[in-house]
Amino acid sequence: MNNIKRGGIRTGAGRKxxxxxxxxxxxxxxxxxxxxxxxxDFLAAYQRKxxxxxxxxxxxxxxxxxxxxxxxxxxYSSKVSAGFPSPAEDHVEKRLDPSEFLINQKDATFFVxxxxxxxxxxxxxxxxxxxxxxxxxxxxxxxxxAVLDGEFTIKTLSRTDGVVRLLPANSxxxxxxxxxxxxxxxxxxxxxxxxxxxxK
Amino acid sequence: xxxxxxxxxxxxxVSCERVFNPKLVGRPxxxxxxxxxxxxxxxxxxKALGVPMGxxxxxxxxxxxxxxxxxxxxxxxxxxDMSNRVMSILREYSPDQEVYSIDESxxxxxxxxxxxxxxYGQHMRKRILRWTGLPVCVGIGSTKTLAKLANxxxxxxxxxxxxCNLNNLSSAxxxxxxxxxxxxxxxxxxxxxxxxxxxxxxxxxLDLKRANPEQLRQQFSVVMEKTVRExxxxxxxxxxxxxxxxxxIMSSRSFGQPVEDYNSLAxxxxxxxxxxxxxLRKQQSxxxxxxxxxxxxxxxxxxxxYSNGIRIPLPNPTDDTRLLANIALWALKQIYRSNYSYAKxxxxxxxxxxxxHLQNDLFARLPSSDALxxxxxxxxRKMGKESIKLASEGFIRPWxxxxxxxxxxxxxxxGDLPVVYDPKWSLISCISGICIQYFKN
Numbered sequence: 296m297n298n299i300k301r302g303g304i305r306t307g308a309g310r311k312x313x314x315x316x317x318x319x320x321x322x323x324x325x326x327x328x329x330x331x332x333x334x335x336d337f338l339a340a341y342q343r344k345x346x347x348x349x350x351x352x353x354x355x356x357x358x359x360x361x362x363x364x365x366x367x368x369x370x371y372s373s374k375v376s377a378g379f380p381s382p383a384e385d386h387v388e389k390r391l392d393p394s395e396f397l398i399n400q401k402d403a404t405f406f407v408x409x410x411x412x413x414x415x416x417x418x419x420x421x422x423x424x425x426x427x428x429x430x431x432x433x434x435x436x437x438x439x440x441a442v443l444d445g446e447f448t449i450k451t452l453s454r455t456d457g458v459v460r461l462l463p464a465n466s467x468x469x470x471x472x473x474x475x476x477x478x479x480x481x482x483x484x485x486x487x488x489x490x491x492x493x494x495k
Numbered sequence: 496x497x498x499x500x501x502x503x504x505x506x507x508x509v510s511c512e513r514v515f516n517p518k519l520v521g522r523p524x525x526x527x528x529x530x531x532x533x534x535x536x537x538x539x540x541x542k543a544l545g546v547p548m549g550x551x552x553x554x555x556x557x558x559x560x561x562x563x564x565x566x567x568x569x570x571x572x573x574x575x576d577m578s579n580r581v582m583s584i585l586r587e588y589s590p591d592q593e594v595y596s597i598d599e600s601x602x603x604x605x606x607x608x609x610x611x612x613x614x615y616g617q618h619m620r621k622r623i624l625r626w627t628g629l630p631v632c633v634g635i636g637s638t639k640t641l642a643k644l645a646n647x648x649x650x651x652x653x654x655x656x657x658x659c660n661l662n663n664l665s666s667a668x669x670x671x672x673x674x675x676x677x678x679x680x681x682x683x684x685x686x687x688x689x690x691x692x693x694x695x696x697x698x699x700x701l702d703l704k705r706a707n708p709e710q711l712r713q714q715f716s717v718v719m720e721k722t723v724r725e726x727x728x729x730x731x732x733x734x735x736x737x738x739x740x741x742x743x744i745m746s747s748r749s750f751g752q753p754v755e756d757y758n759s760l761a762x763x764x765x766x767x768x769x770x771x772x773x774x775l776r777k778q779q780s781x782x783x784x785x786x787x788x789x790x791x792x793x794x795x796x797x798x799x800x801y802s803n804g805i806r807i808p809l810p811n812p813t814d815d816t817r818l819l820a821n822i823a824l825w826a827l828k829q830i831y832r833s834n835y836s837y838a839k840x841x842x843x844x845x846x847x848x849x850x851x852h853l854q855n856d857l858f859a860r861l862p863s864s865d866a867l868x869x870x871x872x873x874x875x876r877k878m879g880k881e882s883i884k885l886a887s888e889g890f891i892r893p894w895x896x897x898x899x900x901x902x903x904x905x906x907x908x909x910g911d912l913p914v915v916y917d918p919k920w921s922l923i924s925c926i927s928g929i930c931i932q933y934f935k936n
Contacts, residue, residue, distance in 0.1 A: 400626070401583075402580040402583045402584050402626055402627070403580075403625075403626035403627065405905075405906060405913075406906075406912050407912055407913045407914070407915050408912045408913070408914045408915070409915055410914050410915060410916050411915075411916055424909075424912065425915070429625060429626050429627070429628070430625065430626050440915065442517045445517045445518035445520070446517075446916070447517075447913060447914075447915045447916070448915060448916075449915050482517075484517075484628075
């Protein structure tokens with residue numbers, strides 16, 4: 296009976312070290328009451344950063360090239376005359392080129408600048424550059440660059456009951472579908488295959 | 496028998512403009528030379544109005560007003576990009592290609608004769624039209640001269656549907672066809688030689704084909720003999736896969752407004768030297784002679800006329816922009832006279848030698864500028880033209896050429912991309928409630 300401790304630390308009890316929201320052991324510190332919100336904010340940010348860093352750790356990163364066309368990395372050409380050869384040498388690969396991602400047929404691909412809000416629901420915002428591939432055969436459902444009575448427009452191509460329509464993608468309803476009729480001068484200039492935009 | 500094709504874009508400059516400005520389709524359009532001087536390309540509608548090639552724009556202004564004809568300044572950045580696209584697409588059709596001009600290319604299709612070459616040509620035509628928006632004609636013959644002629648037939652005679660293969664025709668059919676075509680349409684004959692041939696009773700292509708080549712050689716030149724032999728199917732002019740380096744490089748421009756002061760002339764001369772020197776280095780040549788010339792406008796009869804040029808041989812051939820510019824400016828000082836209104840200036844680099852074959856001077860030790868020039872060209876290639884230049888090329892350039900109605904560089908400048916607006920009539924308010932959301936089904 297005398298062996299039973301009363302009060303004090305019970306080993307193995309409580310939350311395990313490192314399982315809290317910060318993912319590491321914590322400690323108690325006295326801080327001025329007035330600074331508490333600031334420090335709480337700081338800790339919240341610290342915690343977010345921590346979580347993000349963990350995501351980064353498991354994500355494969357694809358590094359885009361800085362100079363899309365001008366960089367030519369010498370593959371397998373490094374000379375190692377002495378010492379331990381670089382273990383990465385056999386794994387050298389070309390850096391990624393964004394235009395390779397965006398363009399299939401370079402001779403048939405053109406860029407246009409979007410203006411207006413009629414296609415915002417498919418992610419085409421004013422100022423975006425749309426990639427237009429003329430070599431693709433347009434099919435129903437494609438986003439197309441069409442010429443209507445001499446004007447360019449980007450819309451989704453649709454056909455229901457034999458009627459061809461150009462549909463906007465803007466759920467506010469501010470834009471109406473355009474029905475293509477015989478007397479219209481209508482031509483599909485190319486198929487929109489992608490878009491890109493810069494924030495800064 | 497060989498099968499050589501000539502592919503060319505119909506009304507190339509106008510067609511390029513129409514791809515990006517569909518409103519120009521169906522209207523008479525001309526593209527003007529540098530400085531908005533003369534019509535250098537005409538749409539079929541403009542040709543139908545009787546606008547001749549090279550007609551000065553100021554003479555066309557009445558016609559333009561009357562028929563809504565549009566005169567565009569030339570946009571070489573656009574034409575060069577579209578040309579590269581067409582040539583690149585054509586390269587897929589044969590390993591043997593000669594890019595003959597900005598809108599023409601020869602292809603050797605001899606290795607493809609097991610195919611139906613008409614179908615092959617139609618495939619090219621449709622692909623180029625679909626991929627670039629440019630209409631082309633394809634002419635096929637057993638020589639380059641016949642390919643050119645076939646291209647003419649493809650363009651002028653609707654029966655061929657834009658692709659004509661003379662190798663498919665019987666000799667009787669060929670003779671009939673050739674008897675209907677004027678001799679001036681043959682490659683290398685043109686308007687100058689045609690009257691001389693007509694004087695000899697040679698009026699049609701058939702007449703020239705049947706003429707005696709040796710006799711014509713004595714009366715004209717070996718070129719004429721080659722033409723006659725080529726018309727009869729003997730290859731005399733081979734495809735040139737790689738353009739030989741130029742023997743001289745010229746750079747000249749008319750001014751947008753008359754120039755009187757020496758400084759403006761010096762700026763323009765430096766700029767032209769700089770442009771030519773880039774070309775010089777690109778083809779790995781060095782220049783042995785610099786020629787500089789200036790001239791007043793021969794069209795302004797009421798003004799004092801003066802023109803002069805000077806040729807400066809260099810002791811050591813060079814490709815250094817700075818050195819060439821110094822020499823050109825020294826030359827300009829020799830020929831410049833004040834109180835004249837200059838309309839044009841230019842330079843010519845000649846006596847070109849290839850870099851590898853340079854004969855070194857025993858007594859001169861030239862400071863090497865290769866590294867500097869390489870860096871300069873490199874920066875300008877990467878960062879855009881004129882990122883780094885000689886200060887004496889000028890910055891404001893009030894003398895620059897006039898291009899009042901130039902279309903944007905649709906394919907080569909970010910700021911000039913075609914803009915897709917929402918057409919006004921597609922924005923219909925939905926208050927009436929008849930707007931149906933089609934995109935939901």
